[in-house]
Amino acid sequence: MKNFQKWLEKYLVPFSNKLGQNKVLQSISSGMVMTLPVTIGASVFSIFASFPIKPVADWFAKVGITPSMSAIVNGTMNILAVFIAFTIAYNYAKSCKQNGIVAGLFGLASFFVLMPQTVPGKKPVNAFQMTYLGSEGIIVAIILSILIGVFYVKLSKNKKLTIKLPDSVPSMVSSSIEPLIIGIIIFIAVFIVRAIFDFSPFNNVFDFINKLITTPLMHVGGSPLTLILIFALSNVLFTFGIHPAAIESVVIPLIISMMVSSTPAFQAGKTIPYLSNLVVFAFSNNDAAGATLGLVLMGLILSKSKRYKEFFKVSALPNLFNINEPIIFGMPIVLNPLMFIPFVLSTFVSGGIGLLAVKIGFITNYNPSLGMGMPWTMPKIIADTMIMGWQGAVVWLINFLLMFVIYLPFFRVADKQAFEEENK
Numbered sequence: 001m002k003n004f005q006k007w008l009e010k011y012l013v014p015f016s017n018k019l020g021q022n023k024v025l026q027s028i029s030s031g032m033v034m035t036l037p038v039t040i041g042a043s044v045f046s047i048f049a050s051f052p053i054k055p056v057a058d059w060f061a062k063v064g065i066t067p068s069m070s071a072i073v074n075g076t077m078n079i080l081a082v083f084i085a086f087t088i089a090y091n092y093a094k095s096c097k098q099n100g101i102v103a104g105l106f107g108l109a110s111f112f113v114l115m116p117q118t119v120p121g122k123k124p125v126n127a128f129q130m131t132y133l134g135s136e137g138i139i140v141a142i143i144l145s146i147l148i149g150v151f152y153v154k155l156s157k158n159k160k161l162t163i164k165l166p167d168s169v170p171s172m173v174s175s176s177i178e179p180l181i182i183g184i185i186i187f188i189a190v191f192i193v194r195a196i197f198d199f200s201p202f203n204n205v206f207d208f209i210n211k212l213i214t215t216p217l218m219h220v221g222g223s224p225l226t227l228i229l230i231f232a233l234s235n236v237l238f239t240f241g242i243h244p245a246a247i248e249s250v251v252i253p254l255i256i257s258m259m260v261s262s263t264p265a266f267q268a269g270k271t272i273p274y275l276s277n278l279v280v281f282a283f284s285n286n287d288a289a290g291a292t293l294g295l296v297l298m299g300l301i302l303s304k305s306k307r308y309k310e311f312f313k314v315s316a317l318p319n320l321f322n323i324n325e326p327i328i329f330g331m332p333i334v335l336n337p338l339m340f341i342p343f344v345l346s347t348f349v350s351g352g353i354g355l356l357a358v359k360i361g362f363i364t365n366y367n368p369s370l371g372m373g374m375p376w377t378m379p380k381i382i383a384d385t386m387i388m389g390w391q392g393a394v395v396w397l398i399n400f401l402l403m404f405v406i407y408l409p410f411f412r413v414a415d416k417q418a419f420e421e422e423n424k
Contacts, residue, residue: 023092023095023096024092024146024150025335026091026095027088027089027091027092027095027146027149028088028142028146028334028335029332029334029335029336030087030088030091031084031087031088031089031090031091031145032084032087032088032328032329032332032334032335033329033330033332034083034087034090034091035080035083035084035087035329036326036329036330038076038077038080038083039076039077039080039325039326039329039330040314040315040318040326040330041076042072042073042075042076042077043077043317043318043321043323043325043326044317044318045069045072045073046073046077046318046321046323046377047317047318047321047323047377048060048069049066049069049070049072049073051375051377057375074130077134077325078130078133078134079130079133079134080134080135080138080325081111081132081133081134081135081136081137081138081140081141082108082111082133082137082141084138084141084142084145085107085108085110085111085141085144085145086104086105086107086108086145087104087145088107088141088142088145088146088149089103089104089106089107089108089145089146089148089149089152090103090104090107090149091149092145092146092149092150092153093149093152093153093156096153098152098153098156099156099179102152102179103148103149103152103153106148106152106183106186107144107145107148107149109187110144110148110186110187110190111137111140111141111144111145112128113187113190113191113194114140114144114190114193114194114197114204114205114206115128115129115132115133115137115204115206116128116129116132116203116204116206132206135244136206136210137206139209139210140205140206140209142240143209148186151186151189152179152182152186155182155185155186156179156182161181161182161185162178162179162181162182163177163178163180163181164178193205223277224276224277224280224351224355225355227251227277227280227281227284227351228280228284228347228348228351228352228355230251231244231251231284231285231347231351232344232347232348234289235285235289235290235343235344235346235347236344238289238290238328238333238334238343239333239334239335239336239339239340239343239344240334240335244289251281255277255278255281256372258273258274258277258278258368259274259278259368259369259371259372260368260372261273261274262274262275262278262366262368263368263369266365266366266367266368266369272365272366272368275358275363275364275365275366276355276358276359278366278368278371279354279355279357279358279363279366279388280351280354280355282354282366282371282383282384282387282388282392283350283351283353283354283384283395283396283399284347284350284351284354285346285347285350286346286350286380286396286399286400286403287319287320287322287379287380287381287396287400288319288322288323288324288380289324289328290324290327290328290333290342290343290344290346290347291346291347291350291399291400291403292319292324292327292333292343292403293319293320293380293400293403294400294401294403294404294406294407295327295342295403295404295407295411296312296315296316296319296327297316297404298404298407298408298411299311299312299411299415300312300313300316302411302412302415303415304415304416304419305415305418305419305421305422306422307418307422308331308414308415308418311330311331314326315327315330320379321377321378321379322376322377322378322379322380323377331414338410338413338414339410339414341410342403342406342407342410345406346403346406349399349402349403349406350399350402350403353395353398353399353402354395354399357391357395362391362394362395363388363391363392363395364391365388365389366387366388367386367387367388370386370387371387374386374387380396381393381396381397381400384396
């Protein structure tokens, strides 16, 4: 383990540091981190809005506070792409010593301009759709905000495109007037992009990007190994800031179909036809994407740096309830080469252990009705126990311990770096 840690420090850390100096990647990472107060604060309400204990959830609904808690989630985590559209463009312009606020506003405005502005139905309504504001819009927000940031910085360096006012004009007014021509140029470019997609079969850039990712997966079969590969791919995309919802939207209907088909066999006490698939689905992400609960426990116990000690204290509770956006964007795991290997490897290990448990006859049953009705915020060890019996708890625990071991050398290197920085 020590030799492996030394190898990481010798080869991977310099690469990670060099990559971290890239302005584009640095801006994406910083932009994601800026959303951390929103995601951590809202994650508490997310747990209560979808509380895993039904009597308590029913009481919240009866009292009438569930809609208000859901509103906090909808106004924060479910519109994360909106914040990202601003923060990444802001950070890129700021790193280039330009006006970050103006760049961020251009990024945010361009994001809304490209978005469909009508909700279809018998009577179409002029409104923005929530699906594009959240997980399905994150990849567009990342690409767009970087492009807008780069475009704004390049145009700002051309003095002919900035309006200079006399020194007698208040700086607040002059800084607002300066980028008017640049704004017109940016919106002309955004208009052209929108017009092109309006006349295309995709209708908008959001659907184009999401179909580009999900369409190939729709033609892939539902074998256990395929499911492991799909979830591994979703973790790869997550390390680049692309939320796995785009991929899961294809996989989940397939899994639900398997659960529905398996229900009659379960009720009759017969062998579950899709047992391997359903068990692999349950364990591929042992406790949220990347099986990061072991990493959280490790941080709480082993952290030497104040940075990680404090960070894992505030992110532990959300992670227990399968909300690990604070870990993904706050540690961060996004664009962090050091954490890429264990994060992606976790799916192969935990999914593989689940498949092995079925093959050797350790797990022989799966309750598909519970699987379909289980709240997503239910801690995975409880959900797995209820769906697969005590065997599910044992497999979860084995995976948890393996994830602890897998993350250990990588976390030690990250923690050592943070500790040394703090000592300076």
